[in-house]
Amino acid sequence: MAEHDPTKPRPGTSRRDFLRGSGLAAATAVLTAPAVAALDEAKAAAVEDGPKVLSGELPITLQVNGHEMSCKVEPRSTLLDTLRHRLDVTGPKRVCDRGSCGACTVIVDGDTVYSCTTLAVSCQGHEIRTLESFDTGATGVPHAFHQHDALMCGYCTPGFVTACKAMLEKNPNPTIEEAKRGLDGNICRCGTYVGVLEAAMAAAKAMKKEA
Amino acid sequence: MPSWPEKPRLIGKSIPRIDGLAKASGKIKYPSDMRPEGTLFGVMLYSPHPHAKVTSIDTAAAEKMPGVKGVVVIAKAGATLRYHGDDIAGVAAETEEQARDAVRAIKVDYEILPHVVTEEDAVKPDAPKIVPSGNARKGRAQTTGDPEAAFKEADAVVEAEYSAPVITHVCLEPHGLTARWDRDDAITAWASTQAVGATAGELAGRFSIPVTNVTVLTEVMGGGFGSKFGADVWGLTAAELSKKAGGRPVKMFLDRIQEHLAGGNRPSAAGKVKIAGKKDGTVTAVVATTSGTGGARGGSNFPFPYVYAIKNVSREHTEIFVNGGGARAMRAPGHPQGCLIMEAAMDDLADKLGIDPLEMRLKNLNDGDKVVDANGKPTISRAGIYREQVPIGAKLIGWENRKPRGQNGKGPIKRGYGMALHQWGGGGTAVNKVTCTISPDGSVELKTATQDIGTGARTILAIIAAEILGLEVKDVISNIGNSTFPPGQGSGGSTTSPSMAPPAFNAVSKARDEFLARVGKAINEEPADLTLQDGKLDVKGKAVMSWKDACRKLGMMGVSVTEGFAEGLASGGVAGCQFADVTVDIETGVVKLNKIVAVQDSGLILDMLTWRSQVYGGVIGGLNYGLFEERVMDPGSGLMLNPDMELYKLAGLSDIPEIVVHAHDTPEMRARGVIGVGEPPTISTAAAIGNAVTNAVGVRVNKFPMSPMNVLNALNAASNKEGKA
Amino acid sequence: MQAFEYAGPSTIEEAVKSLTGSKSGVALSGGTDLISRMKDYVTSPDRVVYLKGVKPLAGITETKGGLSIGAGTRLVDVIANKDIAKEFPALQQATLEVGTPQIRNMATVGGNLLQRPRCWYYRSGLGLLGMKDGKSLVRTGDNRYHSIFMTDGDALFTSPSSLATPLIALGATATLVGEKGERTIPVEALYQVPKTSDDRELTILPGEILTKVTIPEPKGKNASYEARQKQAHDWPLVLCSVSLDMNGNEVNNGRVIIYGVAPIPWRSEAAEAAIKGKAITMETAAAAADAAVKAAKPLSANGYKVGLTKTVVKRALLAAAGNRYWEEA
Amino acid sequence: MADPDNDLPPSELPIAHEAPCRHLRHKGMYVYTDGISGESHQDYDNTIYWCLTTMKSFGPDDDMVDGPGCRNPGRTCYEAI
Incomplete structure (x- = not known):
């Protein structure tokens, strides 16, 4: 939404000492003041007439797969890293880490999201589901993936299974085209797409039988 | 000599992989999921420059950062950094966020050196040298026959240039491992690797500890494609950081950017080709000057000419070095490149001769090329295999609908067909061992230090055991991915199945024989009268007790047998052909795949389901190469511009056409024993697509990938030429 | 990603206050762009103000024949909206x-x-203009995805918003709220061409948030057409949205906006002039497409985009007129 | 398995029959287990080599790691098996 960056100087030359991902501050090794402050204990300063401003290590509680899970995170910790590094929920995988590949897909309040571009702190009070909570029985999506060999190395699979589950919850009767489009937010490198599509259609059928 | 059962109950059937549900439910732990007690997070600092010398490096500030438990410098003062992404240092901290902050607090001074990142720039006379001996290493021209004379007598000669860019492996699980010092001479590592043994060996070598004290664990792993052999710089750095931190585990996995920059790539390939033939379709001569870059590393060579028997040949390859991440073996190293250049030239010549490129291919097969049978004897004609496969593929794609180049109608939407042939070696090796243990409680375990990179290695071992013991696949525990187990094959070169199936067969067969001997003694029956089927023990063909009850007759001691390779069960050397049906919109240059057909032999297929998955996967890897993938380097800054999964393009589900996989599963092929299938089906897909696009649009699109840019540029170049003529 | 402070306001007023109270604060909504930029250290704010808790920002409402779309409305909700599907197919x-x-x-x-x-x-962290030592890396580098118009300047990137293209064609306005109150501007006025590395391509002011866009009552026909390399998850190479105010069979006034060709959403007045007073046929659409690229000055590696743009403009016009000839083969 | 040396520049042929340095590594050693031949197929060699001491494609002497170079006992970092 309103995404602005009001500091002077503007981004451009001022920021280009940080080459992408190199993690390197070429010009200076000193962290910015807020970064240092954030490393102190948790702070919550009240802005006049505004919401609380949070920084440092914050205790948060997330609703994951029907359980309340608590841990400490910084505001910058993504939902994905919080699940994987702090809560031992390692089903969602970190692959591109930039919201392109879908391996980190989780369901928040019924909708799939990329957990690598979601901040954990913003997920408090929302219902988070990962594939570890899915039914593994004969009418479940994981079963269909298994039977149709919709996985090889399996590292993209959690994302596909999650995207498929959420798609079928919203559209229990997808056409082949709808199923393809519904799973277009996920990338597989081994090349399991044929099995994935078969599994999605089979899972839709199996879910109907159950209903 | 041992042989596979003639009428197998399980072998060759479609059997879901035994770890499939654990993977599909998110419950199995990958190496990158492991977070043993006390784990620290490791982050690498890597070069932001394509070419530089480190003049000084100061880690004092980083070491004082909150949570930091160790810093290791790899590129000390004086070290040369040769590419964007080259390793400089590693940090371990309590949280990953802290480690990332600390890496940014390492102060490095560089002497920036001039760089060169494109093949074109690298060979300019004033180009900065990446390798002391120069950026171009010209190979010796290899000539057979008399190409020049053949050109003079030819009915048609085609001269053209073809090229494909560098692509990267993009393993979904990044390279890396979690290392923990268990005591001062022992390490446990959870590694995402294709070779647990190699990784253990490198860790042991670096720290001078006995390799038997290093345990590398890879229960499952998220893809390798040839790029994950060994511990790597970052793996050794993790172990060193763990040592600094008093043995606490250090988890070090690359981020996606460094994965692209440093985790390996397939070298580029370019070829200037002159090819000549006779009206009857005989290819009489080919002369090629080829080149490619594997970055700051060799490895760009590739087989050429490819597949066909051509009498008069001259070929010269030049390795080019640039400031780019080094190549690593990538699924069928060299073959996709050789294939796409050769097969483009074949099609262009057929077009000029006015003959069907399918017929021309069959006419020029190499009848002297023999592949081995299960006894290791070269008795089987590869040309013969092609002659069986090509008509099958042609029928499945509808080759009869193909029109000659440029005759695809007046509208902007053009349909085209293309094909290509490929081959691969592979085969098994004799040094591996499998232990089969049958326990008194009825459990059966196979143990070996190989790993499953997603091909289904774990499952085929269980199938073999279940077949021989008359059990179901689920009754067998396939215990792999541990370097301390009996030696197992590294997963590469399509060698895993042919290397591991024979020792599994032998170990289980001998375990069964010993089992029957002991059980026979316990129940006073002749072992020769005993057989195992349907989970039961039979005496003279009649079931007398369940498998479990029979196992109880072992008393307190189970049966455990370790066995190795034997001739007669595996071989190597395959053919294969692929066909593509495409639609190209010549007003946008957008290529849509309608259908791809893959016909593939691979000896005795152990599990049809996972075998088919590998062929689908190979085709999809090939279609990515044909349509989407490209590492883009910026000449000015020397940086890779697309180290992501967005502008580094990979197919999604909507990009996948109908794919028809035909297993060339004949009695003759089955008799050859087990052959791997990891690489062959990825070789010819891009070549077939390139030929189909060219057939559709009427002009050769000579640069891969078949992007709108490359398609439109080829069309524009052709119409400009026409305009001038 | 650098550490930052975090605020989660629930009203627009609180959101503005949270932003203005920081030095380099940014607003975060879906996060699909901002979080990645922060991870790459391209944007490193001292505060992140999360807007998804500001409920008044989301939702689609009817206004005097047109529609008001809250800035916080998710794309999935835009797609599902029946009024948008019916009246503004270009946007959908x-x-x-x-x-x-x-x-x-x-x-x-x-x-x-x-x-x-x-x-x-x-x-890659090389700045908005991609300059090194005063020279443009883009101009001599890999500019296959860059601009073909306005290429005399140093801003060679292309404006990235797929939604701006149809919204501008449809004559939509944007409402911004800041410390000093509210202002409403045409959507195209959200964008500018940066002249130097210190300029930005967005006109939104520090402390302001975008609250809604308003599309006026539809007239005539509208449509979008895009070309992209991949079918799944890809950016358009070129996208064109047209809105045609019709007088019977003839175009009274038309708007032709093109994405992927300039550092701002590119309005092709030449194409608009070419269709004025004419019926949309294969011939007039092709003539308008020719006119659209007449002033194009492609860079070293994106000449292919000129012909591609022609096709996309032609097809957007024909799509609005109900002719999808490229689907017939 | 053919000898990859067939593909070497003639100038480098004389040293080709020395034993490789003990730090030389390539994937083929872990897959084919036949020593030094690597991914050679008939008359070409596209083997990817690395050095165990640097774990990279350049050795401690800052020169390239490869089949011929790392069989040269004259190289400063060469160590016999």
Whole structure:
């Protein structure tokens, strides 16, 4: 939404000492003041007439797969890293880490999201589901993936299974085209797409039988 | 000599992989999921420059950062950094966020050196040298026959240039491992690797500890494609950081950017080709000057000419070095490149001769090329295999609908067909061992230090055991991915199945024989009268007790047998052909795949389901190469511009056409024993697509990938030429 | 990603206050662009103000024959809206193709309009203009995805918003709220061409947030057409949205906006002039497409985009007129 | 398995029959287990080599790691098996 960056100087030359991902501050090794402050204990300063401003290590509680899970995170910790590094929920995988590949897909309040571009702190009070909570029985999506060999190395699979589950919850009767489009937010490198599509259609059928 | 059962109950059937549900439910732990007690997070600092010398490096500030438990410098003062992404240092901290902050607090001074990142720039006379001996290493021209004379007598000669860019492996699980010092001479590592043994060996070598004290664990792993052999710089750095931190585990996995920059790539390939033939379709001569870059590393060579028997040949390859991440073996190293250049030239010549490129291919097969049978004897004609496969593929794609180049109608939407042939070696090796243990409680375990990179290695071992013991696949525990187990094959070169199936067969067969001997003694029956089927023990063909009850007759001691390779069960050397049906919109240059057909032999297929998955996967890897993938380097800054999964393009589900996989599963092929299938089906897909696009649009699109840019540029170049003529 | 402070306001007033109270604060909504930029250290704010808790920002309402779309409305909700599907197919078609299901579940209208350029020089940390030692790396580098118009300047990236293209064609306005109150401007006025590395391509002021866009009552016909390399998850190479105010069979006034060809959403007045007073036929659409690219000055590696732009403009016009000839083969 | 040396520049042929340095590594050693031949197929060699001491494609002497170079006992970092 309103995404602005009001500091002077503007981004451009001022920021280009940080080459992408190199993690390197070429010009200076000193962290910015807020970064240092954030490393102190948790702070919550009240802005006049505004919401609380949070920084440092914050205790948060997330609703994951029907359980309340608590841990400490910084505001910058993504939902994905919080699940994987702090809560031992390692089903969602970190692959591109930039919201392109879908391996980190989780369901928040019924909708799939990329957990690598979601901040954990913003997920408090929302219902988070990962594939570890899915039914593994004969009418479940994981079963269909298994039977149709919709996985090889399996590292993209959690994302596909999650995207498929959420798609079928919203559209229990997808056409082949709808199923393809519904799973277009996920990338597989081994090349399991044929099995994935078969599994999605089979899972839709199996879910109907159950209903 | 041992042989596979003639009428197998399980072998060759479609059997879901035994770890499939654990993977599909998110419950199995990958190496990158492991977070043993006390784990620290490791982050690498890597070069932001394509070419530089480190003049000084100061880690004092980083070491004082909150949570930091160790810093290791790899590129000390004086070290040369040769590419964007080259390793400089590693940090371990309590949280990953802290480690990332600390890496940014390492102060490095560089002497920036001039760089060169494109093949074109690298060979300019004033180009900065990446390798002391120069950026171009010209190979010796290899000539057979008399190409020049053949050109003079030819009915048609085609001269053209073809090229494909560098692509990267993009393993979904990044390279890396979690290392923990268990005591001062022992390490446990959870590694995402294709070779647990190699990784253990490198860790042991670096720290001078006995390799038997290093345990590398890879229960499952998220893809390798040839790029994950060994511990790597970052793996050794993790172990060193763990040592600094008093043995606490250090988890070090690359981020996606460094994965692209440093985790390996397939070298580029370019070829200037002159090819000549006779009206009857005989290819009489080919002369090629080829080149490619594997970055700051060799490895760009590739087989050429490819597949066909051509009498008069001259070929010269030049390795080019640039400031780019080094190549690593990538699924069928060299073959996709050789294939796409050769097969483009074949099609262009057929077009000029006015003959069907399918017929021309069959006419020029190499009848002297023999592949081995299960006894290791070269008795089987590869040309013969092609002659069986090509008509099958042609029928499945509808080759009869193909029109000659440029005759695809007046509208902007053009349909085209293309094909290509490929081959691969592979085969098994004799040094591996499998232990089969049958326990008194009825459990059966196979143990070996190989790993499953997603091909289904774990499952085929269980199938073999279940077949021989008359059990179901689920009754067998396939215990792999541990370097301390009996030696197992590294997963590469399509060698895993042919290397591991024979020792599994032998170990289980001998375990069964010993089992029957002991059980026979316990129940006073002749072992020769005993057989195992349907989970039961039979005496003279009649079931007398369940498998479990029979196992109880072992008393307190189970049966455990370790066995190795034997001739007669595996071989190597395959053919294969692929066909593509495409639609190209010549007003946008957008290529849509309608259908791809893959016909593939691979000896005795152990599990049809996972075998088919590998062929689908190979085709999809090939279609990515044909349509989407490209590492883009910026000449000015020397940086890779697309180290992501967005502008580094990979197919999604909507990009996948109908794919028809035909297993060339004949009695003759089955008799050859087990052959791997990891690489062959990825070789010819891009070549077939390139030929189909060219057939559709009427002009050769000579640069891969078949992007709108490359398609439109080829069309524009052709119409400009026409305009001038 | 550098550490930052975090605020989660629930009203627009609180959101503005949270932003103005910081030095370099940024607003976060879907996060599909901003979080990645922060991870790449391209944008490193001292405060992040999370807007998804500001409920008044989301939702689609009717206004005097037109529609008001809250900046916090998710793309998936734009696609599902029946009024948009019926009256503003140009907007629905462009939105349908943005990103992936997950992105459309997360991303918002405001975020799409105010995302930063996808230029791979900018994303590599080389600055918005991709300059090194006073020279443009883009001009001599790999500019296959860059501009073909306005290329005399140093801003060679292309404007990244798929939604801006149809919204401008449809004559939509944007409402911004800041410390000093509210202002409403045409959507095209959200964008400017940066002249130096210190300039930005967005006109939104520090402390302001975009609250809604308003589309006036539809007239005539509208449509979008885009070309992209991949079918799944890809950026358009070129996208064109047209809105045609019709007088019977003839175009009274038409708007032709093109994405992927300039550092701002490119309005092709030449194409608009070419169709004025004419019926949309294969011939007039082709003539307008020719006119659209007449002033193009492609860079070293993106000449292919000129012909591609011609095709996309032609097809957008014909799509509005109900002719989808390229689907007939 | 053919000898990859067939593909070497003639100038480098004389040293080709020395034993490789003990730090030389390539994938083929872990897959084919036949020593030094690597991914050679008939008359070409596209083997990817690395050095165990640097774990990279350049050795401690800052020169390239490869089949011929790392069989040269004259190289400063060469160590016999």
